[in-house]
Amino acid sequence: xxxxxxxKDAAEALADAGVDLIAYLPDSKMDALIxxxxxxxxxxxxxxxxxxxxxxxxxxAWVGGDRGALLCQSSGxxxxxxxxxxxxxxxxxxxxxxxxxxxxLGEFNIAQVPAGYNMDKLLDDVGVRNSVVTDSExxxxxxxxxxxxxxxxxxxxVVLLEQTVTGRKSEATE
Numbered sequence: 028x029x030x031x032x033x034x035k036d037a038a039e040a041l042a043d044a045g046v047d048l049i050a051y052l053p054d055s056k057m058d059a060l061i062x063x064x065x066x067x068x069x070x071x072x073x074x075x076x077x078x079x080x081x082x083x084x085x086x087x088a089w090v091g092g093d094r095g096a097l098l099c100q101s102s103g104x105x106x107x108x109x110x111x112x113x114x115x116x117x118x119x120x121x122x123x124x125x126x127x128x129x130x131x132l133g134e135f136n137i138a139q140v141p142a143g144y145n146m147d148k149l150l151d152d153v154g155v156r157n158s159v160v161t162d163s164e165x166x167x168x169x170x171x172x173x174x175x176x177x178x179x180x181x182x183x184x185v186v187l188l189e190q191t192v193t194g195r196k197s198e199a200t201e
Contacts (some may be wrong), residue, residue, distance in 0.1 A: 033192050034059035036167040037125055043167070044123055044174020047164055049073070051079035051090040054100045056127040056193050061098060078103040082110035086121040087154045096123040101130060101187065105149065107144035110178050111183060123175040124185035127171060128159070132171035133190045150185055163192045 037060050041049070048071045049064050051057070065088045071093075078099050089178035097107075103124050115122065129136070130143020134198045142149065148158040156176065160169050170186050177184035 030091075031165045032109075033166055033188075034063045036163065037170055037188075038063040038067060040167045040170030041096055041123070041125070041174070042067075043171040044096075045094050045178065046096045046123060046174060047071060048085070048088040048095045049098060050075050050084040050095065051098035052078060052081070052100075052102070052103055054098075054127060056100060056129075056190075057098050058136060059193075060125065064098070064116050078106040079110040082107050082115055086118070087112060089120045089122070091156060094121075094174070096174075098125050100127045101143040101146045102139055104146065104185065108149070108153055111155060113182045114177075115183050119181040120181050121181050122184075123170070123174045123177050124157075124183065125194050126185055126187050128187045128189050131189060133195045146187055155183045155185055159187045159189060161189045161191050166192055194201065 050073045052075060060075050065072050073084050075084060081097050085097060088095040106187055128141035128146060147157050147159055158169055158173060160166050173184040173186045
């Protein structure tokens with residue numbers, strides 16, 4: 028068993044995958060991982076104001092010779108579908124997504140359910156391969172393999188991180 032936290036494991040996996048640039052949006056569930064990558068000199072980080080803007084940043088990174096990753100939550104990922112479906116997928120521009128999943132186990136906010144609960148199916152529908160991590164023991168290997176897959180096949184790959192990995196979000200913090 029790893030003695031690292033999920034966020035340290037995820038940051039190490041991003042480095043293992045050769046990620047150079049990380050586009051992210053603030054998110055309380057993702058804060059620990061965002062703090063890890065922002066403080067890590069192996070990564071250049073870009074704070075974006077909208078998730079679809081992140082896709083543009085990641086496309087630019089790839090064209091410039093870098094490997095990119097997106098950090099956001101599942102409802103925000105749904106905002107990227109036009110950019111992914113009309114740019115990243117057809118132009119074969121890869122990126123690795125590490126996405127906190129809302130709307131599934133332990134969710135109290137019904138507004139998070141449509142995109143979060145169905146995110147793996149929605150990604151399938153737009154042609155983006157994905158995996159769900161439910162156990163923190165599997166996190167580092169899954170993220171690293173997803174990155175290897177994304178960059179070797181030149182296609183996006185998203186890893187959905189369940190609350191069983193990242194911890195529950197309580198109604199008080201919403």
